[in-house]
Amino acid sequence: MLKFLIISVLFSKMPGYLMQEDMNGKVFLFPEESNSSYVKLLPEKSGPYKALSVCLRYYSWLYRGFTLFSLATSDINNDFHLFYSPRHYFRVSVGNEDLIFKGINLETWRSLCASWDSSSGVVEIWIHGNPYPRKIFQKGHIISKDPSIIIGQEQLLHGNYFNITQSFVGEISDIHMWDTALTFKNISDVLQYNNLTGNVISWSSLNYKAEGHIAVLPCLKSMYPISTCN
């Protein structure tokens, strides 16, 4: 009974309910491996998108690869997908094609921003406030409308079918998404000043549905403000 009470306090957000919340100062905790716990994020703009940027911060215990952000459209499961493997590679997928960045270490609290622009094909990633050499990828692709956006799982089909071996375990916060490629000043506003919020997904007014074992907890800050949760 006591155990039940503690768990029901910790997981007090009723699963499956649509929430709208200012998440500043909070994190989502994914406490265990599963293929059924996830957070669905509802976008303010339904697309189609000709450019896209995502920023988030996270901390994980995992020693295997895991998904950080999964956007599926009706025909394309990895229409925009961010995946990290502890073998120091980071993968950005656009339109089901994969782009690999090697030599990247994401093993503590990390801030991450990734952007892609269809007209130039430029892919930019910033990790822990550092830019990496840019690449050109999927020029001309368009991410179609009504995406299904999920945190915690990789979508093998639109909004469904998850693979436990790619699930996320740990804390994730400060998730924002824009339908433009962010400029240098925009990235600095997000990471250094925390005064730019997403126009498609905003952590300051997040519309989400949490399914399974997920807790919303206060952020525990570290001394490295650029990478810790806000």
Ligand SMILES: *[C@@H]1O[C@H](CO)[C@@H](O)[C@H](O)[C@H]1NC(C)=O
């Ligand atoms: C989770 O895994 C089980 C067992 O492999 C499978 O039957 C089920 O369909 C999976 N659930 C999802 C949502 O992918």
Ligand SMILES: *[C@@H]1O[C@H](CO)[C@@H](O)[C@H](O)[C@H]1NC(C)=O
């Ligand atoms: C699940 O992911 C693992 C590791 O990436 C892979 O080997 C396996 O084929 C995947 N299973 C499915 C059903 O996609």
Ligand SMILES: *[C@@H]1O[C@H](CO)[C@@H](O)[C@H](O)[C@H]1NC(C)=O
């Ligand atoms: C990003 O910064 C540019 C100037 O560098 C500005 O014109 C633009 O409005 C900013 N974008 C957002 C989403 O605020």
Ligand SMILES: *[C@@H]1O[C@H](CO)[C@@H](O)[C@H](O)[C@H]1NC(C)=O
């Ligand atoms: C964020 O704050 C910085 C520093 O005060 C300022 O230079 C920048 O213009 C602000 N950006 C936005 C979008 O308000």
